[in-house]
Amino acid sequence: MPGQRMKGWMISLPSMAWLTVFFLLPTLMIFIIAFKPANPLGGLGEGWTLRTWLELGNPNYPSIIWRTLRLSFYCTAACILLGIPFSYYIARAPERRQRALLLLVIIPFWTNFLIRVFAWKAVLHPEGALKHMLVAVGIASPDTMLLYNEWAVLLVMVYTYLPFAIMPLYAAIEKFDFALLDAALDLGAGRATAMRRVFLPGIRRGIQTAVLMVLIPALGSYVIPDILGGPSSEMLGNKIAQRAFADRNLPHSAALSALLCLCVMLPMLMGTLLRRKRTGGAA
Amino acid sequence: MSGFLEFEGISKSFGDLKALDNVSLSIRQGEIFSLLGPSGCGKTTLLRICAGFEMPDAGRVLLNGKDITDLPPNRRAVNTIFQNYALFPNMTLRENIAFGLQIAKVPKKEIADRVETMLQLVQLEHHAHKRPHQISGGQKQRVAIARALVNRPQVLLLDEPLAALDLKLRQRMLVELDGIHDEVGTTFVYVTHDQSEAMGLSDRIAVFNHGVVEQVGSSTEIYEAPRTSFTAAFIGDTNFFNGRVCERIDSEYCQIEIEGLEPRLRFFNDKNLREQVRVDLSVRPEKFSISRTQPAPDPLSNTLRGTVEDVIYLGSHTKWWVRVNEEYLISVTSQHSRFLLDSKPIRWNEAVWISWHADDGYMLERYDENDEALLVLSDAGLPDDIPPDEEAE
Known part of the structure; x- marks a missing residue:
């Protein structure tokens, strides 16, 4: 029915326009700028060049890219591993407690992100309460550094992105039919097997969403490593900012951003293609 | 001592609510035994105690003379048909039916044979590759039966298995259930609030009211000679x-x-x-x-x-x-x-x-x-x- 199809188009038009203007065009612009020469005033020069891309061969970059991927991956894994049991607990709690717990997850968002990161700086400070406590208990020695290292960055990344994992996980677990777990036990499965073969596949969509919701912003982390990390825990976001603000070299920033984009999108694209091939083969 | 499945003085409370109050029942091997009563009368709680999902506050469950009261659900030789079937949505019908046997580490060849036999028993050979969301309510019901029976349980527990079906289908499934029981001879414990289902299917019925068994007897006894x-x-x-x-x-x-x-x-x-x-x-x-x-x-x-x-x-x-x-x-x-x-x-x-x-x-x-x-x-x-x-x- 052509009328029906038209209607479908009309309905999706606003969101398509939104995505085009605010997502597709900026991304395209980043890729375009990456092929422009920089001019000394911080703008873009005439013509096209591949020079910026060759500059990405900078010997400092591989370790920074590797650290960015590593920290983001750890952060995502930690958020999922902490998020699943926590969401499970919320979803299984009585309704009133559910609402209270969800509120607790959301409350930090009422405080500005920067302020929260600075608060962590106070918490982890060499003269801070946490440090004194750890020393008093004997876990840390007086010269242990809680701040300005990868662990501090990772800790606060997990703190920041955990709610983004909990929300989709909670939504998936809340919809999960727990009679399925009873059924698995009834058919002889142990708790662990029931979780692995029935529960985790049942909330697969939630896990996928949570991974994306955490991994993508984590890869772009800039404020956290900037404030809590030292020079040895820089991430790609810091380099992008440095090239844009300090060096005023927009093409270089754009090329780094494009590289990050490719790092995220290529594995996802490959995953989709692989899955399509597999289901295509089965059908 | 005479019964195959025995409940001895089972009591269970949820908070202030007394779900079961000193219930004793003796179920014979191979019979279809119904637990009948209005919702909230304790019949489902008794079934869940039998399956191992609930622990009684007092009393014992004996299966074939052995005390199974403290066994977890996965170590009991009973299987359950759940009210909404609880089929695993991420598995095909064949995988659903094979689940219990895989867990029990039955050899692959034997799993394939037993699953095939079950598929034939419930007449779903041609749908075995489908997933639960692709089949009708009656078919889901049959998959649930096959998934339970393939494990050759000593007792099959059925929790309002027909409640989700419409009237015509319910009557047909009732006949099918009876046929399947004749074929496999397993002891069935059947929970329902529908008296016509219970009367049509059961060898004996226990009538529940407020956590107490009012009467146990054949359909005719209960209908013609009610005690209360x-x-x-x-x-x-x-x-x-x-x-x-x-x-x-x-x-x-x-x-x-x-x-x-x-x-x-x-x-x-x-x-x-x-x-x-x-x-x-x-x-x-x-x-x-x-x-x-x-x-x-x-x-x-x-x-x-x-x-x-x-x-x-x-x-x-x-x-x-x-x-x-x-x-x-x-x-x-x-x-x-x-x-x-x-x-x-x-x-x-x-x-x-x-x-x-x-x-x-x-x-x-x-x-x-x-x-x-x-x-x-x-x-x-x-x-x-x-x-x-x-x-x-």
Whole structure:
């Protein structure tokens, strides 16, 4: 029915326009700028060049890219591993407690992100309460550094992105039919097997969403490593900012951003293609 | 000691709510045993205790002489059909059925054979590659049965397995369940709130009310010889009379005086009651015969005169509500075994005689006018013919 199809188009038009203007065009612009020469005033020069891309061969970059991927991956894994049991607990709690717990997850968002990161700086400070406590208990020695290292960055990344994992996980677990777990036990499965073969596949969509919701912003982390990390825990976001603000070299920033984009999108694209091939083969 | 599956003095509370109160049942090997009662009566709790999902506060569960009370669900030789089937949505039907055998590490070849046999038993060979969301409710039901039976459980527990199906399908699945039971011979424990399901399928029924077993017996025993007013009113339709034995006629019959009713009524005195003892009686609607003319006098027959207050024609039979002596509204049904168009049926407001044989009323052991099932009868005034579960949906 052509009328029906038209209607479908009309309905999706606003969101398509939104995505085009605010997502597709900026991304395209980043890729375009990456092929422009920089001019000394911080703008873009005439013509096209591949020079910026060759500059990405900078010997400092591989370790920074590797650290960015590593920290983001750890952060995502930690958020999922902490998020699943926590969401499970919320979803299984009585309704009133559910609402209270969800509120607790959301409350930090009422405080500005920067302020929260600075608060962590106070918490982890060499003269801070946490440090004194750890020393008093004997876990840390007086010269242990809680701040300005990868662990501090990772800790606060997990703190920041955990709610983004909990929300989709909670939504998936809340919809999960727990009679399925009873059924698995009834058919002889142990708790662990029931979780692995029935529960985790049942909330697969939630896990996928949570991974994306955490991994993508984590890869772009800039404020956290900037404030809590030292020079040895820089991430790609810091380099992008440095090239844009300090060096005023927009093409270089754009090329780094494009590289990050490719790092995220290529594995996802490959995953989709692989899955399509597999289901295509089965059908 | 005689039973295959035994519940001994099971009690279970949830907070203040006493779900089961000292319930003891003995279920024989190979029978279909129904736990029947209104929602919240404890029947599902007993089933979940049997499956191992709930722990009783007191009492023991014995299977084949072994105490299984403390065994977790995955170590019991029982399997459950869940109310909404609980099929694994991420697996095909074949994978669903194979699940239990895979867990038990049965050799691959044997799994394939046993799953195939089950698929044939429930006639789903051609759908084995589908996933649960691609099949109908009745088919899901059959997958659930196959998934449970493939493990060769000693007892199959069924938790309201037909509640999610429509009436026609429910009747067909009932026949299929019976057929499957004949084929595999496994002991079935069947939980339902639908009396017609229970009566049609079961070898024996336990009637539950507020966590207590009111009566255990065959369908016929429970219907014809209810021990309590709850059972009488919950299973089918009935009329109650409360009176006093005024005279024993011989060793078998007695005359009963009922306040507000003339004359005295004659009942079979199977409880061997003495004179002056209070007695509560139940007479099923179909035991009456209704006519415009006074029936020929018979010493073993009771006759009352009344006025038809309401008539419902239901095709195969008709229901009348007959007002007798102001106080009594008696429900009477009559089966139409002959072609009805040629006769002149009894209508509203007609004066009629209703009569029944002294053998056809039954003395109750316990009468409680606060029974929920009784309230349903009297509140509705004129009870309708819709099964209770359909109203709920």
